[in-house]
Amino acid sequence: MTTFIALLRGINVSGQKKIKMADLRVKLEKLGFISVRTYIQSGNIIFQYKINDIVALQDLIKKEIIDQFGYDVPVLVFTVEMLSSIYKKNPFIERLKSGEIEEKKMFFTILQDTPDIAVVKELMSNSYEEEYMIVDRTVYMFAVNGYGKTKLNNNFFERKLKTIATTRNLKTMNKLLELSSLG
Incomplete structure (x- = not known):
């Protein structure tokens, strides 16, 4: 299974768009994301997923953040090789x-x-x-x-x-x- 890194833009900066990474981890795991880890509070997520479509993964994470936290946040997803x-x-x-x-x-x-x-x-x-x-x-x-x-x-x-x-x-x-x- 491929390992991906998602970078979220503009969360937890100066009190804006607050998202606890622990809460986001739980939400992503419920969507079927595997081995979800985060690094610091600025929106760095490492995970594995059953599909390899980067655009679909970006859209899935973005939609989950809108649905669960109410924020429209740009999401960039990369494979380990890309990063x-x-x-x-x-x-x-x-x-x-x-x-x-x-x-x-x-x-x-x-x-x-x-x-x-x-x-x-x-x-x-x-x-x-x-x-x-x-x-x-x-x-x-x-x-x-x-x-x-x-x-x-x-x-x-x-x-x-x-x-x-x-x-x-x-x-x-x-x-x-x-x-x-x-x-």
Whole structure:
């Protein structure tokens, strides 16, 4: 059976869209999700399921959250292989390994859709304090002053790239890959 990772966008942030992960785990298990685990309260779910249709899984989780908690929450689902590929394509990996970039300042904004190449080129032509690269459906960003101070946040990339996105830091990506390999 395939192991999946679901990333929920915008829950339990500043008191908005509160969902207890323990409650969500129970609801998903009742739907037939297997080995459901969560990591921290920001909407990271690792699970197995009998079907391998990622879009159907996204829709199923989204519908369950609406039905049970009353929130319309974007949901992105990946296989372990997909998330591992995102991690390995990080253009900053060598700079991280050398210590040139602090791990706590590395972020992954994962996009629901591949952005239009013309929009990416236009965005990349602008100068910002942060360093970032857009590869396929991921914005890899080194937030020089930390994520809390950047203007290049999740909302910025959603607006500019015209797609749903969710952002995770390097520590969370590492933990999700570690936890998903245990399944």
